Amino acid sequence: MLRDIDLSGFEKITAKDLPTECMVSSGHRACQGCGEVLAMGMVTKAAGPNTIVANATGCMEIISSPFPETAWKIPWIHVAFENAAAVASGVEAAVKALMRRGALKDRPHIIAFGGDGSTADIGFGALSGAFERGHKFLYVCLDNEAYMNTGIQRSSSTPYGASTTTSPAGKKSIGQHTQKKNLPLIAAAHGIPYVATASPAFYLDLMNKVRKALSVDGPSYIHIYAPCPTGWGMPGSKSIEIAKLAVQTNVFPLYEVVGGRFALTKKVAKPQPVTDYLKAQRRFRHLSDKEAAFIQQTVDGNLDYLQRLVAATNPEPAKAKKPKAKAAPAKKAAKKK
Amino acid sequence: MTKNSICAWQDLALGAAILEPGNAANLKTGAWRTLIPVLDEDKCIKCGLCAVYCPEFCITERKDGFFRPDFDYCKGCGICANECPKKAIAMVMEDK
Numbered sequence: 001m002l003r004d005i006d007l008s009g010f011e012k013i014t015a016k017d018l019p020t021e022c023m024v025s026s027g028h029r030a031c032q033g034c035g036e037v038l039a040m041g042m043v044t045k046a047a048g049p050n051t052i053v054a055n056a057t058g059c060m061e062i063i064s065s066p067f068p069e070t071a072w073k074i075p076w077i078h079v080a081f082e083n084a085a086a087v088a089s090g091v092e093a094a095v096k097a098l099m100r101r102g103a104l105k106d107r108p109h110i111i112a113f114g115g116d117g118s119t120a121d122i123g124f125g126a127l128s129g130a131f132e133r134g135h136k137f138l139y140v141c142l143d144n145e146a147y148m149n150t151g152i153q154r155s156s157s158t159p160y161g162a163s164t165t166t167s168p169a170g171k172k173s174i175g176q177h178t179q180k181k182n183l184p185l186i187a188a189a190h191g192i193p194y195v196a197t198a199s200p201a202f203y204l205d206l207m208n209k210v211r212k213a214l215s216v217d218g219p220s221y222i223h224i225y226a227p228c229p230t231g232w233g234m235p236g237s238k239s240i241e242i243a244k245l246a247v248q249t250n251v252f253p254l255y256e257v258v259g260g261r262f263a264l265t266k267k268v269a270k271p272q273p274v275t276d277y278l279k280a281q282r283r284f285r286h287l288s289d290k291e292a293a294f295i296q297q298t299v300d301g302n303l304d305y306l307q308r309l310v311a312a313t314n315p316e317p318a319k320a321k322k323p324k325a326k327a328a329p330a331k332k333a334a335k336k337k
Numbered sequence: 338m339t340k341n342s343i344c345a346w347q348d349l350a351l352g353a354a355i356l357e358p359g360n361a362a363n364l365k366t367g368a369w370r371t372l373i374p375v376l377d378e379d380k381c382i383k384c385g386l387c388a389v390y391c392p393e394f395c396i397t398e399r400k401d402g403f404f405r406p407d408f409d410y411c412k413g414c415g416i417c418a419n420e421c422p423k424k425a426i427a428m429v430m431e432d433k
Contacts, residue, residue: 025359025360025394026394026410027362027364029361029364034414037392038416065355067343069355070359071359072359073358073359074358229414236415237416237418240390240419240420
């Protein structure tokens with residue numbers, strides 16, 4: 001359903017007034033060059049200190065809270081794999097009740113963090129339910145495309161051709177043989193006000209999407225690409241480079257869906273071939289040229305689908321046609337004279 | 338109570354809540370490092386991109402305007418050196 005969304009509460013971040021206060025402290029236990037904790041830090045920077053976080057089990061829970069220490073500077077609750085969205089819903093209901101009683105003046109932001117496993121597989125029902133009930137919270141999926149925390153097992157968000165410990169590449173297997181589940185589109189299908197994809201390599205875009213998501217009235221969803229040096233087989237220093245490549249090859253296009261209207265937020269003028277992206281990672285090293293060509297075909301197809309959605313849901317094309325329609329009668333009028 | 342235990346269970350906060358925010362900073366992750374970033378101040382344009390992309394959140398702007406990491410926490414991943422637009426950061430083997 002197309003509808004207009006009130007974004008009046010959105011405060012834009014520019015390169016000059018970049019927030020620097022991170023709500024995740026140094027001393028967390030993430031691997032060298034972890035793109036996931038970097039993305040999570042950027043989200044908390046944009047959200048600010050008045051935030052409550054519900055965190056599903058996963059890498060980000062393990063590395064940030066080895067008892068009795070915590071890397072979090074804001075109220076944070078660890079919940080089981082499947083119910084981050086349900087707990088965030090409960091927190092939102094409690095905040096509502098406290099505000100009604102006057103016990104709480106400033107409404108805090110409520111954010112639920114989950115990995116791709118807890119979002120696409122295990123916590124999917126709870127997430128769908130929370131979207132359907134319409135709680136005002138932000139769900140952030142940090143997608144590192146497998147269960148990295150337990151040792152790189154495949155999830156339904158693992159891309160085609162990726163080798164993991166439960167989808168190993170070999171003589172009779174090309175690794176993961178199914179396509180990646182398209183979570184942002186599934187979230188958008190719930191008709192929630194705001195859905196976006198983001199990448200830590202484009203930090204301003206990411207932070208502004210978080211601000212937008214927190215300003216809308218209702219549930220919002222951001223799907224963040226989170227490079228994992230350990231699981232993907234690449235040096236830690238290349239995390240951001242790979243994240244940039246994923247956008248420039250259109251493997252992970254950046255877009256947002258506001259009130260059902262799709263918009264590409266990062267248009268790639270000259271997309272690089274997908275092989276540049278595949279060759280940089282060990283998990284894709286076994287792929288032959290034929291399989292790489294198939295992946296290129298899928299990536300192009302997905303982008304085409306997205307562009308069609310953009311064209312179908314935006315009023316711009318209709319406006320472009322109108323001047324032509326106006327010009328035609330004018331010519332007729334000229335002929336009559 | 339054994340020597341290795343954190344505290345007696347009666348002393349834990351309700352729900353085993355951790356009451357001190359950000360106390361993971363007690364662990365100096367700098368000990369994980371093998372390569373150390375070295376800044377060439379002549380090449381640096383003080384853009385601050387290294388601070389934006391640091392996954393340890395340990396690079397901050399100092400009084401002289403340069404962005405420098407806190408070596409108590411820098412794990413030496415090398416993202417700052419890789420993303421520096423002026424290639425002003427070099428990763429060198431650290432003597433310990």
